[in-house]
Amino acid sequence: MFVLSLVLIAAGLWWIFTKTPPDYQQGNSAKIMFVHVPTAWGSMGIYVLMTLMSVLSLIYRNPLTDVVAKACAPVGMCVCGICLITGSLWGKPMWGAWWVWDARLTSMLVLFLLYVALVLLWRSFAGMASATRIMAVVTLVGFINIPIIKFSVEWWNTLHQPASVLRSGGAALAPEFLYPLLYMAACGTLLATSFILFGLRNELLALKLHASQRRGYTHGGN
Amino acid sequence: MADYSAFIIASYASAAMVLAILGVAQWLRFRHLNQHLNMVKHEHPSA
DSSP states (O other): OHHHHHHHHHHHHHHHHHTSOOBTTTBGGGGGHHHHHHHHHHHHHHHHHHHHHHHHHHHHOOHHHHHHHHHHHHHHHHHHHHHHHHHHHHHHHHHSOSOOOOHHHHHHHHHHHHHHHHHHHHHHTTTOTTHHHHHHHHHHHHTTHHHHHHHHHHHSOOSSOOOSSSSTTOOOSOHHHHHHHHHHHHHHHHHHHHHHHHHHHHHHHHHHHHHHHHTTOOOOOO | OOOOHHHHHHHHHHHHHHHHHHHHHHHHHHHHHHHHHHHHHHHOTTO
């Protein structure tokens, strides 16, 4: 899956850099959109998945849901980080500023900090029996930020443009931009899924190691 | 029209770099955990 997603992304990059025309206003800088927008969707999507896992964890107490949520956190942090970096690199030539404290950018930064906090908390709670419930509650509380990110461009007057794909009335993008964007979003989903599955495998190995340590067999690892 | 190639290259390169760091970190953790599990299995075959 990982190799397939890399091959598909390489094909997508060829499509973007050879077939898509420059934007009539933004020129070639609009090509940053094909990495920025999918990572923005991905960072919110991964958080929604983590929230879903947390809800299931609180209801059914299934350890697998906690492990999935834990495996998602570092991937979400990286995807959100890429979104912020590429947004900054797009903002500088278009707005003349690397960063502005507008509602969309600030709420996205809050999401990134939430991911960082969750990754650090999972590490510091390693091995604690009550950790899973605490983490599920913290993840649920952080979910408040997701609708704020989505609707920030409608609720407040922001420098960031309003939604142009996921909006009522259909996408405002020309097909030359929309199709490669959706293609890159699909490839990004595949890549993020393979990273989450790698993380899941590591978490299951760590659980196995902890279980053998509890039975008295030494040789640490975390 | 202005040339934004430096910004475009920086965007894609930074994305690739972050994902590469994540991939390497996951692979190193996998190797570390696997090594320890193999050691446990080697020293305690019943584990």
